[in-house]
Amino acid sequence: MSKLGVFDVSVRYGKVPALTDVSFTVEEGERMFISGPNGAGKSSLLKAICGAVPTTHGRIEVDGDMLNGRSPEVIARLGLTMVPEGREIFGTLTVEENLRVGTGIRPDKPAVETDIDEVYQSFPILGERRHTNAGALSGGQQQMLAIGRGLMTNPKLMLVDEPSLGLAPNIVDQVYDTLVNLQNDRGLTLIIVEQSSARAARVGGRMVLLRGGSVVGDGDAAKFAESDLLKEAYFGQNKAEDAT
Amino acid sequence: MNAIPQLFFDAMSLGGIYAMAALGIALIFGVMKLVNFAHGEYIAFCVFALIVPSTDAVAVMFLGKAPAFLLIPTLLLIGAAVAVASEFFVFRHMRNATPVAMMISSFALGFVIQNILLVVFSSRPKAVSLWPELNQPVSIAGASIPLLQLIVILSTLIVVVTLAVLLKRTRIGLEMRAAAENFTMARLLGVRANVVITGAFALSGALAAAVALIMVTQTGVADIRMGGQIMLVAFIATVIGGLGSLPGAVAAGFLIGAASVILQGFLPLEARPFRDAFLFTLVIVSLLLRPEGLFAPRSSKPRV
Numbered sequence: 123m124s125k126l127g128v129f130d131v132s133v134r135y136g137k138v139p140a141l142t143d144v145s146f147t148v149e150e151g152e153r154m155f156i157s158g159p160n161g162a163g164k165s166s167l168l169k170a171i172c173g174a175v176p177t178t179h180g181r182i183e184v185d186g187d188m189l190n191g192r193s194p195e196v197i198a199r200l201g202l203t204m205v206p207e208g209r210e211i212f213g214t215l216t217v218e219e220n221l222r223v224g225t226g227i228r229p230d231k232p233a234v235e236t237d238i239d240e241v242y243q244s245f246p247i248l249g250e251r252r253h254t255n256a257g258a259l260s261g262g263q264q265q266m267l268a269i270g271r272g273l274m275t276n277p278k279l280m281l282v283d284e285p286s287l288g289l290a291p292n293i294v295d296q297v298y299d300t301l302v303n304l305q306n307d308r309g310l311t312l313i314i315v316e317q318s319s320a321r322a323a324r325v326g327g328r329m330v331l332l333r334g335g336s337v338v339g340d341g342d343a344a345k346f347a348e349s350d351l352l353k354e355a356y357f358g359q360n361k362a363e364d365a366t
Numbered sequence: 367m368n369a370i371p372q373l374f375f376d377a378m379s380l381g382g383i384y385a386m387a388a389l390g391i392a393l394i395f396g397v398m399k400l401v402n403f404a405h406g407e408y409i410a411f412c413v414f415a416l417i418v419p420s421t422d423a424v425a426v427m428f429l430g431k432a433p434a435f436l437l438i439p440t441l442l443l444i445g446a447a448v449a450v451a452s453e454f455f456v457f458r459h460m461r462n463a464t465p466v467a468m469m470i471s472s473f474a475l476g477f478v479i480q481n482i483l484l485v486v487f488s489s490r491p492k493a494v495s496l497w498p499e500l501n502q503p504v505s506i507a508g509a510s511i512p513l514l515q516l517i518v519i520l521s522t523l524i525v526v527v528t529l530a531v532l533l534k535r536t537r538i539g540l541e542m543r544a545a546a547e548n549f550t551m552a553r554l555l556g557v558r559a560n561v562v563i564t565g566a567f568a569l570s571g572a573l574a575a576a577v578a579l580i581m582v583t584q585t586g587v588a589d590i591r592m593g594g595q596i597m598l599v600a601f602i603a604t605v606i607g608g609l610g611s612l613p614g615a616v617a618a619g620f621l622i623g624a625a626s627v628i629l630q631g632f633l634p635l636e637a638r639p640f641r642d643a644f645l646f647t648l649v650i651v652s653l654l655l656r657p658e659g660l661f662a663p664r665s666s667k668p669r670v
């Protein structure tokens with residue numbers, strides 16, 4: 123389960139195009155990084171997949187189910203979950219309440235309690251602070267909570283937007299270790315936005331490179347780390363732009 | 367001397383009404399960022415639901431004749447139904463509209479409800495005698511307090527505690543709090559927007575019905591304009607309390623109730639007609655000092 127297909131997807135905010143005809147597929151259990159410079163459309167792509175922004179063109183499918191035009195709450199029920207940029211944890215709710223928000227869609231209510239314990243095992247600090255308001259957590263703890271909260275929906279496909287943003291390198295290591303372990307344990311399909319190609323290469327997986335709202339590269343993350351394509355995507359100007 | 371306990375009970379009961387009305391507004395604002403100015407008209411609508419539709423000056427009881435154990439839940443349901451219907455027919459179609467556009471349509475909806483009442487009941491205030499025995503005084507701590515005041519204070523407590531338990535201990539309460547803080551994120555986690563919004567409107571409408579019951583028992587009048595004044599005060603209470611903050615709305619409701627009772631009691635006689643001017647001056651001062659409200663919700667910004 124959980125093969126994702128994105129076909130010719132475009133997104134625009136008013137007149138500003140954020141994505142233009144983006145296509146790729148992700149296999150079940152695969153780990154894929156999305157990289158690219160600021161404003162490349164990485165977040166917009168994740169938002170389009172989970173229904174937070176509408177697409178203006180193209181189609182998005184999970185296991186043959188069309189996602190576009192569906193509301194985020196319906197898409198969540200299909201087994202997709204989003205760990206957004208900036209974490210967006212509920213600061214006025216306690217840590218444990220944050221974990222429970224997404225469990226309403228699960229038919230397997232008894233498993234919720236064991237899953238909460240499992241999240242506390244993966245992130246012991248969350249267990250210690252389960253009754254504190256989440257707004258009082260540190261940035262790294264909030265990132266762990268956002269991942270735990272996503273896991274509590276029992277997803278098949280998890281979209282994680284820049285988990286390393288603003289975190290100390292050792293915390294980033296910890297977050298990635300946990301993500302990889304969770305993926306191995308549960309057979310999750312993972313799509314992670316990661317600006318650092320070195321980091322992506324170290325964790326390992328496939329990488330799709332976005333620039334100016336289009337896919338400019340798709341391949342093994344380790345190969346990208348040394349390639350000129352990456353530098354070009356970040357710093358270079360392509361021929362078309364030079365001509366104008 | 368019994369002036370102090372008297373003032374206390376006056377302040378608590380007036381504050382209780384304001385708090386309940388403010389809660390009704392804050393609940394909707396929390397989940398929809400809508401300041402629902404039709405809330406006052408929900409209150410008026412519930413008052414008129416007690417009497418037989420007619421344009422006569424003397425009101426004949428209709429639902430008002432029912433025994434309390436039937437009357438109260440029925441009226442709460444009517445209030446909830448009016449609010450839910452207004453969401454379904456008006457606000458649901460404006461989900462993506464700007465807050466200002468939504469607010470203006472809530473004004474429009476208020477006018478529509480008021481004009482329906484006008485056509486059916488005429489604009490003359492009517493005398494309504496609901497539970498007149500509740501206005502009998504009882505004596506507590508040397509003060510003679512109308513029984514109704516005690517009931518108002520008690521019902522406010524019950525309403526606030528019930529609401530707190532509902533929000534804190536139930537699934538829908540959790541979803542409402544999450545949605546109030548970050549609606550998109552809540553939806554991404556599978557929280558159904560329609561369920562949460564309908565729930566908030568139902569609660570808000572039931573609160574309007576509770577306020578209606580208290581107001582009509584206290585004043586003995588049904589007036590199609592009766593929602594306006596309380597709506598204004600309740601709106602101010604939600605702003606002072608920090609828009610969207612439920613504890614803030616309750617606290618500010620009590621604060622305004624207390625302030626107006628104290629002003630009424632201690633202003634020099636010749637200044638008393640201008641009590642509201644003094645009250646609103648205090649409101650302005652408080653907003654100048656704390657524009658985000660006295661009890662603004664804790665910041666939920668991520669810490670990096």
Ligand SMILES: Nc1ncnc2c1ncn2[C@@H]1O[C@H](COP(=O)(O)OP(=O)(O)OP(=O)(O)O)[C@@H](O)[C@H]1O
Nearest residue numbers: 135138139140158159160161162163164165166167
């Ligand atoms: N809500 C919005 N309204 C208008 N334009 C937007 C909005 N969100 C994003 N954009 C624009 O869409 C484009 C893509 O933005 P997006 O956030 O998807 O980029 P990103 O790759 O995630 O960038 P970053 O690395 O900074 O997170 C940018 O040009 C941005 O200005």
Ligand SMILES: [Mg+2]
Nearest residue numbers: 164165166207
């Ligand atoms: Mg982004």
